[in-house]
Amino acid sequence: MGDHMSLKTAIVTGAARGIGLATTKLFLSEGWQVAMVDRDGAALADAVTTLDNVHGINCDVSDPASVDGMITEVLRHFGQIDSLINNAGVADFGPIEETTFERWRTVMATNLDGVFLTTQAAIPALKETRGSIVNIASISGLRASTLRVAYGTSKAAVIQLTLQQAAELGEYGIRANAVAPGPVKTKLAMAVHSPEIIAAYHDALPLNRYGTEEEIAQAIVFLASDKASFVTGQLLAADGGFEATGIGLPALRT
Numbered sequence: 001m002g003d004h005m006s007l008k009t010a011i012v013t014g015a016a017r018g019i020g021l022a023t024t025k026l027f028l029s030e031g032w033q034v035a036m037v038d039r040d041g042a043a044l045a046d047a048v049t050t051l052d053n054v055h056g057i058n059c060d061v062s063d064p065a066s067v068d069g070m071i072t073e074v075l076r077h078f079g080q081i082d083s084l085i086n087n088a089g090v091a092d093f094g095p096i097e098e099t100t101f102e103r104w105r106t107v108m109a110t111n112l113d114g115v116f117l118t119t120q121a122a123i124p125a126l127k128e129t130r131g132s133i134v135n136i137a138s139i140s141g142l143r144a145s146t147l148r149v150a151y152g153t154s155k156a157a158v159i160q161l162t163l164q165q166a167a168e169l170g171e172y173g174i175r176a177n178a179v180a181p182g183p184v185k186t187k188l189a190m191a192v193h194s195p196e197i198i199a200a201y202h203d204a205l206p207l208n209r210y211g212t213e214e215e216i217a218q219a220i221v222f223l224a225s226d227k228a229s230f231v232t233g234q235l236l237a238a239d240g241g242f243e244a245t246g247i248g249l250p251a252l253r254t
Contacts, residue, residue: 007031007032007033007053008031008032008033008082008083009032009033009034009035009074009078009079009080009081009082009083010024010027010032010033010034010035010081010082010083010084010085010224011034011035011037011070011074011081011083011084011085011118011122012024012027012034012035012036012037012085012087013037013038013059013061013085013086013087013088013114013118014037014038014087014088014089014136015034015036015037015038015044015047015056015087016036016038016040016043016044016046016047017040017043017047017187018184018186018187018188018213019087019136019181019184019186019213019216019217019220020036020038020085020087020088021047021213022212022213022214022216022217023085023087023216023217023220023221024036024047024051024054025051025217026214026217026218026220026221027221027224028051028052028053028054030221030225032053032082032083033053033054033055033078034051034053034054034055035054035055035057035070035073035074035077035078035081036048036051036054036055036056036057037056037057037058037059037061037070037088038056038058038059038088039058039059039060039061039088041058044056044058055073055074055077055078057070057073057074060110061086061088061110061113061114061115061117061118062109062110062113062114062117063117064117064121067114067117067118067121068121070118070121071118071121071122071125074125075125080125080128080129081122081125081126081129081131082126082129082131082132083131083132083133083134083224083225084118084119084122084126084131084132084133084134085134085136085220085224086114086115086118086119086133086134086135086136086158087136087220088110088114089110089111089114089136090106090107090110090111091107091151092106092107092150092151093147093148093151094147095146095147096149099149099150103150104149104150107150107151107154108150108154111151111154111155111158112154112157112158112161115135115158115161116161119133119135119165119176123169123172123174126169126172126174127172127173127174130172130173130174131174131175132174132175132176132177132223132224132225132228133162133165133169133174133175133176133177134176134177134178134179134220134223134224135158135159135161135162135165135176135177135178135179136158136178136179136181136216136220137155137156137158137159137162137178137179137180137235138151138152138155138180138181139180139181139182139183139237139239139242139243140152140155141154141155141156141157141158141159141180142156142159142180142235142237142243143242143243143246155180158178159178159180159235162176162177162178162233162235163176163233166232166233166234167233170232170233175223175228175229175231175232176232176233177223177228177231177232177233177234177235177236178234178235178236179216179219179220179223179235179236179237179238180235180236180237180238180239180243181211181216181237181238181239182205182210182211182237182238182239182240182242182243183201183205183210183211183239183240183242184210184211184212184213184215184216185210185211185212185213186213189210198210204242204245205239205240205241205242205245206240206241206242206244206245207240207241208240209240210240211238211239211240215238216238218238219236219238223236
């Protein structure tokens, strides 16, 4: 244990795949060590075996006891927490009228409760390091769209929660920021987005393409790092310009 106490330590939730895994790898390349947290134990085990300077912890961020145990385990293994990346999330898309209360609560439990619980549990350790928090929101928390009543509302709440954290934790030197990804070329997105949806996104994005998981990770790691030492309470949309063009239709462009 002794040697890695000097390395900065990040917790990344939802680390087994996608943006969480890309963020983990970028932290590692910058010389950090990472506690990889996920509730998919099998996928997490697969990811952990391919990486050095990581510690995998099976945890459901919507469960307070599970979260407390996870923070205890991170501190036992690494000794400190310098940054908390709240990336774990679930997506459930469907019409408002077909969104049962159970589906609504499932989305809120992970996407909103999870960010609240994990941050709260990590505060004592973050005070020690004057650390940072980065919450992964979504462009769906800024722009309304159909079929996202629970998802979009949960992500809008995460943005406000980030501001609350920044306002209250700043006196301890703890920074809190959020990243709002636009459409990202994940395996999941490519599996569920039809050619029509992909074309429509391309039309709506000034950069005319989806982002990559690595591009989102760059924004996250920047905000987590000392390079952003005077940045707190901010939302960085890594979205190819999607938010900038919210008014006006692609068909009206010259």
